[in-house]
Amino acid sequence: xxxxxxxxxxxxxxxxxxxxxxxxxxxxxxxxxxxxxxxxxxxxxxxxxxxxxxxxxxxxxxxxxxxxxxxxxxxxxxxxxxxxxxxxxxxxxxxxxxxxxxxxxxxxxxxxxxxxxxxxxxxxxxxxxxxxxxxxxxxxxxxxxxxxxxxxxxxxxxxxxxxxxxxxxxxxxxxxxxxxxxxxxxxxxxxxxxxxxxxxxxxxxxxxxxxxxxxxxxxxxxxxxxxxxxxxxxxxxxxxxxxxxxxxxxxxxxxxxxxxxxxxxxxxxxxxxxxxxxxxxxxxxxxxxxxxxxxxxxxxxxxxxxxxxxxxxxxxxxxxxxxxxxxxxxxxxxxxxxxxxxxxxxxxxxxxxxxxxxxxxxxxxxxxxxxxxxxxxxxxxxxxxxxxxxxxxxxxxxxxxxxxxxxxxxxxxxxxxxxxxxxxxxxxxxxxxxxxxxxxxxxxxxxxxxxxxxxxxxxxxxx
Numbered sequence: 154x155x156x157x158x159x160x161x162x163x164x165x166x167x168x169x170x171x172x173x174x175x176x177x178x179x180x181x182x183x184x185x186x187x188x189x190x191x192x193x194x195x196x197x198x199x200x201x202x203x204x205x206x207x208x209x210x211x212x213x214x215x216x217x218x219x220x221x222x223x224x225x226x227x228x229x230x231x232x233x234x235x236x237x238x239x240x241x242x243x244x245x246x247x248x249x250x251x252x253x254x255x256x257x258x259x260x261x262x263x264x265x266x267x268x269x270x271x272x273x274x275x276x277x278x279x280x281x282x283x284x285x286x287x288x289x290x291x292x293x294x295x296x297x298x299x300x301x302x303x304x305x306x307x308x309x310x311x312x313x314x315x316x317x318x319x320x321x322x323x324x325x326x327x328x329x330x331x332x333x334x335x336x337x338x339x340x341x342x343x344x345x346x347x348x349x350x351x352x353x354x355x356x357x358x359x360x361x362x363x364x365x366x367x368x369x370x371x372x373x374x375x376x377x378x379x380x381x382x383x384x385x386x387x388x389x390x391x392x393x394x395x396x397x398x399x400x401x402x403x404x405x406x407x408x409x410x411x412x413x414x415x416x417x418x419x420x421x422x423x424x425x426x427x428x429x430x431x432x433x434x435x436x437x438x439x440x441x442x443x444x445x446x447x448x449x450x451x452x453x454x455x456x457x458x459x460x461x462x463x464x465x466x467x468x469x470x471x472x473x474x475x476x477x478x479x480x481x482x483x484x485x486x487x488x489x490x491x492x493x494x495x496x497x498x499x500x501x502x503x504x505x506x507x508x509x510x511x512x513x514x515x516x517x518x519x520x521x522x523x524x525x526x527x528x529x530x531x532x533x534x535x536x537x538x539x540x541x542x543x544x545x546x547x548x549x550x551x552x553x554x555x556x557x558x559x560x561x562x563x564x565x566x567x568x569x570x571x572x573x574x575x576x577x578x579x580x581x582x583x584x585x586x587x588x589x590x591x592x593x594x595x596x597x598x599x600x601x602x603x604x605x606x607x608x609x610x611x612x613x614x615x616x
Contacts, residue, residue: 165397168395180374182433217375224561225382239252239471252590255472257527261586299506299509302509309498338420469501529561536558
């Protein structure tokens with residue numbers, strides 16, 4: 154692959170920061186309360202003694218994300234084009250499959266989580282700095298979300314090098330604040346009467362049922378482990394840097410997630426957390442006292458800035474990849490002199506702004522299941538590609554193959570089945586979103602060589 158040197162402006166650590174920032178979003182600060190409530194509904198009263206099943210959820214979710222990262226590292230280095238699943242599935246299965254996943258990513262897949270995180274930023278910013286509600290008396294949360302989206306888009310439009318530095322800086326601040334929260338939590342909070350050790354009752358039927366239902370929330374919190382694969386053309390020495398970024402970033406977030414949820418459980422009564430959205434806010438009061446809520450809200454704000462920025466970076470690259478392959482959509486592939494896909498960024502910006510006027514219901518169950526489905530196809534694609542193209546150069550080979558992709562596939566299928574049973578409406582809407590890409594693909598792919606759509610030949614980027 155002959156990628157312009159000017160475009161390869163991202164080293165290992167900014168790429169790893171992209172993985173970390175895409176993962177650390179609103180999910181880890183909110184989902185524990187719903188998990189506790191789910192276990193309670195299944196009669197898991199023993200959780201008042203042992204919280205081992207709750208911690209195990211985050212460990213299993215982390216192992217699953219790490220398995221996915223190992224598989225994506227092989228795919229991204231063997232098929233080194235930006236776009237993530239759009240690139241992988243076009244080559245492994247058929248361009249139409251890749252186009253459908255790309256269309257999902259270019260429309261709702263990234264824009265909806267960006268909008269949700271931006272609106273959450275507005276809410277938590279008002280908690281951290283109540284005076285802002287006096288300066289912006291009407292719809293302060295929406296105004297702050299709008300400002301964040303504008304500033305993040307402007308930062309990404311500047312240059313790839315600036316984007317990498319901005320991402321690394323905001324992610325570094327997020328990680329530092331979370332580590333501080335963990336240290337203070339274990340060091341100063343009053344311990345609750347719980348144990349992290351397993352009990353024999355942890356494997357009973359009601360608990361197992363609640364475990365699989367709660368894993369959906371955990372996997373949404375971990376989504377983003379594949380982020381660096383979307384920008385492979387912007388990474389220097391991707392054969393080495395990309396696997397490191399994917400694996401180190403995912404493993405690091407797994408450790409943070411387990412630790413921060415352990416602090417929530419260690420410092421705060423389960424009854425206070427159960428079925429609550431703002432679990433980090435509640436735990437902050439327990440750890441820091443009266444001012445804890447504002448400190449915790451400020452911590453979350455910093456994390457959401459990095460999260461919004463990371464998803465903007467990744468989402469725009471999928472749109473750019475589609476535009477570079479399909480002449481009918483070539484406008485989306487245009488880049489600036491500094492190799493920034495400015496049309497894709499502006500397109501994404503417009504979609505996000507339109508979503509800020511809505512309150513998307515059950516967005517986790519809709520977007521999460523659709524994106525998990527595409528990840529499933531990509532990971533299975535590691536096995537398909539090994540069989541079909543055994544001589545394809547693979548600078549990195551998945552550790553633990555074939556157990557790694559098989560384990561990811563089995564657990565993901567269980568999650569998708571459980572989610573479809575609990576949220577049938579969102580599943581149907583998700584399936585309709587996927588199928589919508591078929592007629593659009595048939596129109597856009599006219600007179601385009603199939604080898605180009607598969608990614609075997611590379612069209613020139615337009616400036």
